[in-house]
Amino acid sequence: MFTPQAQIGLENTEVRLCCTDHLPPGVKYTSLSHCWGMKPCLRLTSKTLSAFEKDIPVSELSNTFRDPITITKQLGARYLWIDSLCIIQDSLLDWQRESAKMRSVYANSFLNIAATGSVDGEGGCFKKSNSLLVRPCKIDAAWTGSYGPLSGAYDCVPASIWNQYIENSPLCKRAWVLQERFLAPRTIHFGAT
Numbered sequence: 001m002f003t004p005q006a007q008i009g010l011e012n013t014e015v016r017l018c019c020t021d022h023l024p025p026g027v028k029y030t031s032l033s034h035c036w037g038m039k040p041c042l043r044l045t046s047k048t049l050s051a052f053e054k055d056i057p058v059s060e061l062s063n064t065f066r067d068p069i070t071i072t073k074q075l076g077a078r079y080l081w082i083d084s085l086c087i088i089q090d091s092l093l094d095w096q097r098e099s100a101k102m103r104s105v106y107a108n109s110f111l112n113i114a115a116t117g118s119v120d121g122e123g124g125c126f127k128k129s130n131s132l133l134v135r136p137c138k139i140d141a142a143w144t145g146s147y148g149p150l151s152g153a154y155d156c157v158p159a160s161i162w163n164q165y166i167e168n169s170p171l172c173k174r175a176w177v178l179q180e181r182f183l184a185p186r187t188i189h190f191g192a193t
Contacts, residue, residue, distance in 0.1 A: 037120020062121025112184030117192030125190035
């Protein structure tokens with residue numbers, strides 16, 4: 001039977017399933033929040049378990065799985081947790097056991113990577129964007145407040161950006177995302193633009 005928890009190990013170009021029982025305590029890892037969508041994605045099953053422990057074929061991964069691998073490596077972490085690749089999808093027992101641990105998975109991750117603007121695995125994290133649309137207005141300000149004098153440089157962006165591109169995104173329509181967003185110590189959103 002499968003061991004209590006798994007992560008994806010990222011060794012150079014190799015990607016494989018790793019049992020967390022064999023990792024040092026406090027290991028740095030990222031987690032992924034994503035929409036499964038209607039298109040089938042590569043999943044861990046009872047039949048693929050032993051093969052995935054040796055190698056997960058990167059060429060068969062969707063953009064929404066490949067991009068977080070790149071992000072995780074760039075941040076210097078070696079492990080990534082993706083629900084559909086770390087929970088045996090055709091095992092009710094494994095799903096019940098692992099879904100009960102979701103709180104600790106997200107709470108103990110170094111960073112939650114959110115494919116916020118993607119409706120499925122093909123969307124990925126990296127989108128073409130116009131930086132002029134989100135270039136902040138920079139202001140230098142100084143004033144005396146209730147805590148004493150304050151000063152500094154501030155970036156000002158329209159408050160509507162958060163609602164338009166995060167709160168109203170495909171990802172935020174998922175029920176599970178609530179715990180993923182609030183339990184992770186930090187989240188980086190990759191929105192539609």
